[in-house]
Amino acid sequence: MKTFIAFCSLLSIAASASAQEWINPVIKDYGKIKFYKNAELVPDKNTEYKMVFDLTLDSQGDSINKGLNKIARAINLLGASGVPKEKMYLVGIIHSNTTSVILSNEAHRKRTGKDNPNMDLLKVLTENGVKFYVCGQSLAHRGIDIAEMNPYIDLSLSAMTSLTYFQYRGYALMP
Numbered sequence: 001m002k003t004f005i006a007f008c009s010l011l012s013i014a015a016s017a018s019a020q021e022w023i024n025p026v027i028k029d030y031g032k033i034k035f036y037k038n039a040e041l042v043p044d045k046n047t048e049y050k051m052v053f054d055l056t057l058d059s060q061g062d063s064i065n066k067g068l069n070k071i072a073r074a075i076n077l078l079g080a081s082g083v084p085k086e087k088m089y090l091v092g093i094i095h096s097n098t099t100s101v102i103l104s105n106e107a108h109r110k111r112t113g114k115d116n117p118n119m120d121l122l123k124v125l126t127e128n129g130v131k132f133y134v135c136g137q138s139l140a141h142r143g144i145d146i147a148e149m150n151p152y153i154d155l156s157l158s159a160m161t162s163l164t165y166f167q168y169r170g171y172a173l174m175p
Contacts, residue, residue: 024072026079027128030064030121031072035080045082050089052166053174054159058097062114065101067092068121071130074174085129091166092125095135095159099142102134107148122152135159 020034043049051074055067071092078088094102100111101118108116126132133156139146146155156162167173 023080024076026075026085027072027124030124031069031074031076033073033076033080035077043078043081043083045084045087047083048087048089049078049083050166050169050171051174052091052093052163052171054163055092055094055098055101056096058100062117064121065098065118067098068101068118068125070174071125072121075125075128075130088129089171090130091171092130092132093135093156093159093162093166094132094153095138099134099138099144102132102139102149102153103144104148104150107144116150119150119152122150126152133162135162 020036022032022034024030024032025035053067053071053074055065057066071090074090075088079085100108101116101122103111103116105115105119108114122132132153134149134153135158136155137158137160139155149155163173
């Protein structure tokens, strides 16, 4: 029995030692992933990846928006698999409860008393080729003026028409 327990303990330690570490290979500090070199199905580095993210989830307090972090995770997964940035076409359509991520630090401070916690991630994502659009209808419903937008966001007429526009152009919808 002691031999069996010792064997199980050793097996457990070995399994822990071989566990993959969390990494951020492309977008540092955001979108951490575990990369498995022995995975059967991985992104093909010769394929163009066109994704449109439907961003509707609100940030939690002072933390970054989960949808933005999801985009960072997608870039990290693709990058870790050897997909070059030139083959990544990612777009974020911001609407509904996510609309506040578009606020500049000044506008965010006026509304909440704090800087926009998403500014650094938005900057890094746009530097990595991600394009962001905010739904004009959501701005109107939330009383946000386009002058309050940060420089990483462009205006679209609506999320409804923008999501359709990108899907018709071959972008996979990422809810």
